[in-house]
Amino acid sequence: MLCAGKIQGVLSVEENSGPGRESPVQYLPISAVAEILYCPRNFYYRLVEGAEDSNAHLLEGHLQEERRNERERLVREKALQLRSVMVSSERLQLLGVVDVLEERGEPYPVEYKKGMRRENLNDDVQLCAQAMALEEHLGRDLIRGYIYYAGSHARREVYFTEELRALVESTVRRARAILESGAIPPPLADNRCRGCALQSRCLPEEIKYLKGESPGPVRPVPGLNPGRVLYVDQQGACIRRKGQRLLVTMEKETLADIPLCNVDQVVLVGGVNISTPVIKLLLESGTPVSFLSTGGAFRGVLEPSLNRNCILRLAQYGAYFDPVNRLNLAREFVRGKLANMRTMLLRYNRELHDTEIDAAVRRMARYITAAAGAGEPSLLLGLEGMGSREYFRVFGRLIRREMPFMFEGRNRRPPRDPVNAMLGYCYSMLMKDLRSAVALVGFDPYLGFFHEAKYGRPALALDLMEEFRPIVADSVVLTAINKGMISETDFEYRLGGCFLNDTGRKKIYRAYEERRQQQITHPLFGYRLPYRRVFELQARFLGKVLQKELDRYIPFTVR
Known part of the structure; x- marks a missing residue:
């Protein structure tokens, strides 16, 4: 097949139809197969999980491609050029797009790369695979092709030797083996990872560090999404x-x-x-577009089509139906929540020296130890409840500023005092962020491990949210009160409850945004990143635990 067009993903072609027909044949993208020689893990994420992550390097390459393709046919220096020619190989079951097909006495493919001239074997394999597909349709052998490097405005000639052709075929076999096994290749964690669009998904240095195979990772490269x-x-x-x-x-x-x-x-x-x-x-x-009520209740979210990572969701469902795995994960969520609650009390009590807070800290330490060894979900739920009650019993003592309202304990639906109104509102915004994070990674947000599955409840988002409740949402409320950002005029009483009014909500938005953008040092890796990135990082770690890349989930706890 020869035509103009673009290739994305894997194309399934039916060999025949009717009863007893064979399974559809998967035609693999030539560019993805060649990627195996550079990074097999990249191939896995692109082809198996359908990753479409992009960065500045990829975007620049796409822009250069669009400029090239403005004219599909061009005569230049006595050579006929055809641009974006789609080719396929029935023998190798490959599909690809030749950037430029030139003919100057003989036809030859030209592949465009955006960087400086370099010797990359995977580039040679990509070009040779294109040539082998062209040969099937042209009925003649191709001797050579060229790789054009936009950064140096130079071509490199590549001869299609028997050795290079054999490498193409072995690389195709390797690609199909990865697809059939479904196993994630190990991370590289070397210079090839720098500038990779999949770095925040792959987490190569973090994975190797947690496995004890490398020193601590460097600070992650900022993503294209700054969280505005x-x-x-x-x-x-x-x-x-x-x-x-x-x-x-x-x-x-x-x-x-x-x-x-x-x-x-x-x-x-x-x-x-x-x-x-x-x-x-x-x-x-x-x-994504999130919808909240004026009282802070999360109503839902409008987001693009479901993430294509069904492999991760299958692992999620498998872990849910495994009582041991489910309890192990639930223990970590509870342990993270109680540990961060205890840390909040310790931080504030450095100045307060309150004996009641001291006593609560000691009791919470016992609950954390017990939660780590809880053998039943009901016992774990009880420990989480006791720890939360202990925390909120002294939470009002963390308010350092005299206010005309008091905090006498947690209440909701509706909140009956300003502190609970702010807590509920911040929890809704936090849950919105965690739901976006788990959906971005590819999870089913509605199936969790600690929170029971109920119709319409984003249980997994609530699971991951637990460790962030005290250090993000509760911290926002205490900061807003203690720094005088909020006053009694920012609330209104109606329908038997207390709610933030328009001015109060705006103040809480600002305080919450400041917190989610605040840089924090990661307790395991030592680099600094904003809380909003930590949300996604924890969701990705959970995914790697479920897919057996890591042994256990480690909650994000602060000191």
């Missing part, structure tokens, strides 16, 4: 589209005009309207 959130809670406001910009309007007044590229997440509170063109734009750009 657009909060809209002006009741009656509407979000409209203007090209690639989002307009927040109220009747005929424009409240905000924001480029889509500056928005990574949208949160709508209460009666805010959003137009269909905006919804389509956000879905196309992969930008």
Whole structure:
């Protein structure tokens, strides 16, 4: 087959139809097969898990490709050039796109690379595989091809020797072996990982460090998503589209005009309207939209299609139905929550020297030890409840500023005092972030290991949220009170409960955003990263535990 087009993913082709037909044949992308010689793990993530992660290097390459393809046919220096020629090999069961097919006396493929001229065997294999596919359709042997390096504006000639052709065939066999086994190749954790778009998914240095195979990892490369959130809670406001910009309007007044590229997440509170063109734009750009009530209840999320990583979800379901694995994970979630609660009390009591807090800290230490060895889910649930009650029994003592309201214990649905109103609101925003993190990784957010599966409850997001409740949500509330950011005028009483009003919600948004963007030193790896990145990191570690890359889940605990 020879035609113009692009290749994405794996194409299944039916050999024949009717009763007794053979299984569909998988045609593999040539570029992905060649990637095995550079990084087998990259091949696995791209082909098995359907990873589409991108970074600045890939985006630059795509832009260069678009500029090349503006003209499909070109005569240059007495050579005929055809661009983006799709080829396939029935014998090797490969599909690919030849960047440029030139003919100057004889046909030859040209592969474009964005960097400087270099000798990369995987590039040679990719070019040779394209040539072998072309040979099937042209009915003639191809002797050589070229790799053009945009960074140095130079070509490198590649001869299609018998040795290179044999390497192509052995690489294809290796690719199919990885697909059939389903096993994740080990990480490389060397210079090839620097600048890789899959680094935040793969976590090569972290995996090797946790296995005791390497020193501590370096600071992770920042992602393309800086975590910018657009909060809209002006009741009656509407979000409209203007090209690639989002307009927040109220009747005929424009409240905000924001480029889509500056928005990574949208949160709508209460009666805010959003137009269909905006919804389509956000879905196309992969930008999730969360919905909260004015009282802080999480209503749901609008997000792009379900992550294609069904392999991870199968592992998640398997662990859920294994009582031992399920209890092991639940113990770690509870241990992380209680440990961080205890740390919060210790931090504040360095200045308070409160004997009641001291006593609570000692009792919580016993609950943490007991939780680590709990042999039954019911016992673990009881220990989590006792530890939480102990924590909230003295939580009000952490408030250092005189306020006209008091905290006398946890209450909700509805919250009956300002502190509980803020706690509930922050928990909803935290849960929204953790739900986005588990969905991004590829989990089913509704099937957890500690929280029971109930209709509509994002149990896994709640599981991972436990260790972050005290150090993110509770910390935001205490900071807002103790630093005088919030006052009694920021609340309203209605329907038998206490709720943040418009000005109060805005203050809590700012405080919460400051906390989720705050840099913290990772307790295991020693590098610094914002809390919002830690949410995703913990979700990815959980995935690697479920897929047997790591032995156990380690909760994120602070000192």
